[in-house]
Amino acid sequence: MAQRYWLMKTDPDEFSIDDLKKRPNQTEPWDGVRNYQARNFMRDDMRIGDPVLLYHSGKNPAVVATARVAARGYPDPTAWNPASKHFDPRSAPDKTVWCMVDIRLEKEFLRPILLADLRKIPMLKGMTLLRKGNRLSVMPVTGREYHTIVKMAEKNK
DNA sequence: GCCAACGTTGGC
């Protein structure tokens, strides 16, 4: 299969790039995703080494870094932990409903690339992220989209 | 803080 590229959202109040930086190997299991489409991408399509754009939602929404898939899809144990806010009683260790991948930080952007700025780039007009009402937290991006955004970040010195 | 858009649930 051709190289795949991804964009993954996180609410920085929950888990931000600064949290990711502090993790061992700057790697984190991407737990807590509770959307079937996003789960299917992680379970079925993401491969180790796939490039990922890391996105902060909320205030000043922006792409903040590049990252890599560091582990293929595997069961998300928070789903059967009653103490977790992402607990789902339908899930169990022997009956997985939810999956996650590991994400390793690659390079933090010197300056975040704001969503508002992405909207100004004609090349990015078709991006899933920019679609009205988009709520997916894990989504594919094209290679052209990925490289366009990385170049914007490199220029932003 | 508001609200549009979306996904899920549950009654029928």
Next chain:
DNA sequence: GCCAACGTTGGC
């Protein structure tokens, strides 16, 4: 199987 009601996401 339909669809109204509800809860959540997330931009503004």
